[in-house]
Amino acid sequence: xxxxxxFVDHTLGEAQSVPxxxxxxxxxxxxxxxxxxxxxxxxxxxxxEWEASIEEISKKSGVLxxxxxxxxxxxxxxxxxxxxxxxxxxxxxxxxxxxELGVARIIxxxxxxxxxxxxxxxxxxxxxxxxxxxxxxxxIPKIEELQKIKEVLENFPPNRRLLFCDEKLQASEVNLENLxxxxxxxxxxxxxxxxxxxxxxxxxxxxxxxxSLGPRILxxxxxxxxxxxxxxxxxxxx
Numbered sequence: 161x162x163x164x165x166x167f168v169d170h171t172l173g174e175a176q177s178v179p180x181x182x183x184x185x186x187x188x189x190x191x192x193x194x195x196x197x198x199x200x201x202x203x204x205x206x207x208x209e210w211e212a213s214i215e216e217i218s219k220k221s222g223v224l225x226x227x228x229x230x231x232x233x234x235x236x237x238x239x240x241x242x243x244x245x246x247x248x249x250x251x252x253x254x255x256x257x258x259x260e261l262g263v264a265r266i267i268x269x270x271x272x273x274x275x276x277x278x279x280x281x282x283x284x285x286x287x288x289x290x291x292x293x294x295x296x297x298x299x300i301p302k303i304e305e306l307q308k309i310k311e312v313l314e315n316f317p318p319n320r321r322l323l324f325c326d327e328k329l330q331a332s333e334v335n336l337e338n339l340x341x342x343x344x345x346x347x348x349x350x351x352x353x354x355x356x357x358x359x360x361x362x363x364x365x366x367x368x369x370x371x372s373l374g375p376r377i378l379x380x381x382x383x384x385x386x387x388x389x390x391x392x393x394x395x396x397x398x
Contacts, residue, residue, distance in 0.1 A: 164192055164200040165209075167289045167300065172207045172226055177215070180222035189217045201230065203292075205300045208233040234298050236262035237396045238343045240320070242269045242312060243384050244350035245276035250381045252287045257381075259291035259301055261388045262396065268306045273352030279306050309358065313365065320345055322368045325387050327353050329372035336394035339369065346391060348384045 166188075170178045180188070188194045196214050202224060203209045209231035212224040241263045245251045251268075258266055266288070268279050284303050292300050316322065320343040327349065347362070354362070362368050373386050392398045 164188065164194065165293045165296070166200060166202050167293055168202050168204055168224075170204060172202065172204045172210050174226060174228070176226040178202065178212060178224040178226065180217075180224065182220050185217060185222040186219055188214065188222065189219055199227065200224070202226075203231075203298045205292075205298065206233060208298050209296075231296075231298060236264050236299055236301070237392070239263050239388070239391065239396065240265040240267060240345035241384065241388065242267050242309075242322075242345060242347040244269055244271055244274040244348070244380065245279050245306065246351065246380055247276070250379075251276070251279065252284070253381050254384045255284045255287045255303065256291040257385045258388060259288045259297065260295045261385070261392060262297075263301050263388060264299075265302045265304070267304045267312070269309045269312055269347075270306055271309045271350055271358055272355040274350045275352075277306075281305060313361070316345075316365075316367060317343070318367075319343055320367070322347055322362075322365070323387065323391060324362050324368045324370045325349065325373055325383055326359065326363075326370045327373070327377050327383075328359070329370060330375070332371040334369045334371060336371070336390060339395060341395050344391065344395060346384075346387045348380060348387055351380050 168178050199211050199213050201209055202212045208229050210226045211228050211230050212226050215225045216223040241258050243254055245268045288300055323346045325348050373383055
């Protein structure tokens with residue numbers, strides 16, 4: 161098994177040549193000390209994983225050549241994660257773990273108690289790519305710009321259901337085993353929790369299902385990982 165596994169923004173296929181950018185070439189040549197003729201694993205997020213040989217390499221550029229597919233494309237369940245951005249490291253953690261656990265789309269949202277009012281999309285996308293490279297995934301979840309919770313709920317797709325993680329619930333109002341599989345989203349609140357206005361609005365929507373994440377109040381990043389894991393266990397591809 162190749163120790164190097166790299167995401168490339170280039171369509172992969174049999175006998176396909178793949179150019180490397182400066183950062184990728186530096187990593188392969190200067191950091192990992194690979195040379196022409198050696199092989200690495202690459203994926204593009206759509207066409208599975210491929211074994212590729214190094215045809216050209218320097219500190220600033222390089223070319224790979226697809227030899228054979230080593231893993232088919234594995235798509236995650238149609239699950240979206242809505243979460244409130246936290247401090248930098250903890251937001252990065254949520255994106256990384258959501259990628260590893262199998263989420264199709266990640267949408268940061270702003271609520272009344274959200275302390276962060278901006279995100280750096282390029283940084284979060286880089287963390288998602290790195291997580292997929294490390295965990296053996298072949299899919300990179302789409303990460304969207306920060307959106308207000310009111311607008312999210314007003315424009316929520318009619319064919320999708322929302323699992324609302326309510327920190328004030330002592331016990332879940334629904335049994336996940338009894339829910340139908342399909343298109344879902346998970347909503348995890350901010351560090352300060354949802355406001356009463358937001359909570360009452362969410363509970364009154366026809367497409368929301370309220371669940372408890374246990375008797376202890378979890379940190380927001382822990383709650384996101386816990387909620388995804390529960391959903392995957394009962395409604396996902398685990």
